[in-house]
Amino acid sequence: MILSRRPDIERFLRSPDPQIRAVLIYGRDLGVVRERGRELAKRLVPNTDDPFDVAQLTDGDLKDDAARLEAELSAQSLMGGRRLVRLRLEAEKGAIDKLVAEALERHAAGALNPDAMLLIEAGGLGRESLARKAAEKQAAAAAIPCYEDEAGDIARMVRDALAADNVSMNADALALFVARMPKERGVARQEIERLALYLEPGSGVVATPSDLEAFLGVEPEASLSDAAADAFGGRLAEAQAALRRAAQEGEGGPAAVRAIGMHLGRLRRILTLVKAGAGAQEAAKAAGVFWKQEREMLRQVRAWKLEDLDRIQPDVLAADRACKTAGAPDQLLAERLALTVAGRAKRLGL
Incomplete structure (x- = not known):
């Protein structure tokens, strides 16, 4: 089964259904995946580091020994009580994906130790992942997708x-x-x-x-909104450097593209208000521009026109769609979009 609604996920993590023998937690935000994995593990066993009750595995372990996963799921707890088999997958690899899916199906069906819980923590699994399909299909298994925090x-x-x-x-x-x-x-x-x-x-x-x-002020360069402002201000090197630093802190390509789209939208609102007769400074405040960014935004407003934003909008939409495609090079797409925007800004005199 699939648990995708926040209340359902939180309810399950607080009180796991005893009928569920396997749980797959996956998503691009590994911080959320790990956090939910830790929370569930603590509900299942008294001590998540106890080697008698808990087996910690990685895809590297399965690569070296294909039978290891089912062997751990068949073993009994040496101290009595529930056994936890915790598997962390670092990448979606075909052979490992198939092996995990087969073990998950057998365990969910009760073919192995029914008192064991299989907890899988993985990154962003695509719809074609066999492990994901198995967790979604089995009645005694749960798939919990982790989306980027709003x-x-x-x-x-x-x-x-x-x-x-x-x-x-x-x-x-x-x-x-x-x-x-x-x-x-x-x-x-x-x-x-x-x-x-x-x-x-x-x-x-x-x-x-x-x-x-x-x-x-300690790390202003890490803000994607600053990276977007640099791009629309014609400062490509600064925008590119900020995007790469943000990526190291967990801000992926889709978030960068959204930041650029949000900056475009703010510029559009200001220009629309100015066209309707508002003063530029008044329009910037109405658009929610932070006071420290007001001077730079007003500089951009003097160069960009609504028709210029109309020309760049399709590039933003195309980058957003491309980032949502499985396996897309998100970071490169974001940097290419920043290059396009900064190049247009340069031609406008910024």
């Missing part, structure tokens, strides 16, 4: 984590922080922990945007 998910995670340290932010500061957060769950949690320390745990402080200026 802004609301990140905001909720930030609020909950800061509340545990008795610190918080007002709405404007939260929106600013979330906009600059990396989407990869593991990196995001590290940034939240760093922010909590910056705000001093237990202080009860309610941070404002001005309180975050020094903190956010």
Whole structure:
């Protein structure tokens, strides 16, 4: 079966169905995959590092010994109780994918140790993955896809984590922080922990945007919105460098393309308001431009015209579609789009 709705996933992770013998957690955001895997593992066994109750495997182990997975799933817990077989797949490889799918089907059908749980953590599996198909098809198995966090998910995670340290932010500061957060769950949690320390745990402080200026200024180049602004400002080298740094922090190509699309949309709104008679500065504020970025945005507004944005829009849409194709070189597509935008900006005099 497939568990894709957040409430269903959270309910299952809190209280796993005892009838389920195999769980596949997969997605491009390995931070979310690992986090959910850890949460489920802790519900299944008292100590996830206990070698008597838990077997830790990788695809490398299966490559060296094809029978290893079924052997671990057939073994009994030496201490009594439930046994956990935790398999981490680093890549979607044909032979390993088939081997895992066959073991999952046999285990879900009860052919191996029925008291064992098979927990598989994998990256972004395509629709043709045999392991994914097996987990979705079997009644005693569950497939849990992990999608990139939305802004609301990140905001909720930030609020909950800061509340545990008795610190918080007002709405404007939260929106600013979330906009600059990396989407990869593991990196995001590290940034939240760093922010909590910056705000001093237990202080009860309610941070404002001005309180975050020094903190956010530590790594401004990591923001994809800054990379998009560099591209529309004609600064290709800066945009390319920022995209690559963001990629190292977990911001993939699709997020970069979206950031470029969002910047285009903000420019379009400002130009539309100006055409309707609003002042440029007033229009920038109405479009939600942060005050530190206002000067650069107004510089771009003086160069870009609505017809120029119309010409570049198809390139953004094409890059967005291409990034959603399985196996697409997302990072290269994002950098190529930045090159196209920066080249157009240069021709406009930026």
